[in-house]
Amino acid sequence: DTEVTQTPKHLVMGMTNKKSLKCEQHMGHRAMYWYKQKAKKPPELMFVYSYEKLSINESVPSRFSPECPNSSLLNLHLHALQPEDSALYLCASSHPDRVLEKLFFGSGTQLSVL
Amino acid sequence: DQQVKQNSPSLSVQEGRISILNCDYTNSMFDYFLWYKKYPAEGPTFLISISSIKDKNEDGRFTVFLNKSAKHLSLHIVPSQPGDSAVYFCAASKGNNNDMRFGAGTRLTVKP
Numbered sequence: 259d260t261e262v263t264q265t266p267k268h269l270v271m272g273m274t275n276k277k278s279l280k281c282e283q284h285m286g287h288r289a290m291y292w293y294k295q296k297a298k299k300p301p302e303l304m305f306v307y308s309y310e311k312l313s314i315n316e317s318v319p320s321r322f323s324p325e326c327p328n329s330s331l332l333n334l335h336l337h338a339l340q341p342e343d344s345a346l347y348l349c350a351s352s353h354p355d356r357v358l359e360k361l362f363f364g365s366g367t368q369l370s371v372l
Numbered sequence: 373d374q375q376v377k378q379n380s381p382s383l384s385v386q387e388g389r390i391s392i393l394n395c396d397y398t399n400s401m402f403d404y405f406l407w408y409k410k411y412p413a414e415g416p417t418f419l420i421s422i423s424s425i426k427d428k429n430e431d432g433r434f435t436v437f438l439n440k441s442a443k444h445l446s447l448h449i450v451p452s453q454p455g456d457s458a459v460y461f462c463a464a465s466k467g468n469n470n471d472m473r474f475g476a477g478t479r480l481t482v483k484p
Contacts, residue, residue, distance in 0.1 A: 267413075303471065363408075364415045365413065
């Protein structure tokens with residue numbers, strides 16, 4: 259199994275809603291990532307978890323709250339988002355201890371904030 | 373601060389010809405470079421990589437060239453096929469991949 263599964267594929271939410279994005283992998287990877295990508299822009303790193311501990315937080319606003327409940331799951335909790343947060347949210351995973359190692363990406367969640 | 377740049381948003385080539393996609397980076401600490409391919413409604417998938425100790429890596433129709441002095445890398449696809457039509461992202465990281473940076477992507481169209 260070389261898949262990273264993200265749900266939902268599409269999400270529309272209002273600015274007062276609370277929602278969660280989910281990511282799952284069963285490749286035994288102990289590093290998991292959230293990236294944000296807006297149209298015609300590069301994917302931007304948001305968070306990195308290594309061995310279920312938050313290791314990188316790229317100064318992301320607190321309305322985005324990551325959670326890594328176990329080595330296979332990664333969540334991104336959303337609250338009080340702004341329309342400018344509308345983007346494709348990509349989850350990825352890798353082996354944290356190996357250098358020169360590629361990331362495996364999910365298909366992403368296309369988020370629209372109204 | 374965009375540390376990885378792909379200055380050509382799109383490229384169109386004829387089937388059977390060579391496709392050359394370019395990427396520039398600014399951070400001299402990067403030591404690992406990758407190309408990812410993305411189809412619509414799918415996540416990026418790994419295509420080919422190169423470490424900074426090499427200047428060329430080849431995998432079938434795909435070859436990546438690295439020019440460290442110019443902080444430039446390129447992806448050559450020979451021969452190009454219509455199924456290669458996708459968005460190609462250049463990426464770079466330092467030491468390990470916990471902080472991988474991406475370019476904005478180049479949309480390749482291969483015409484039959």
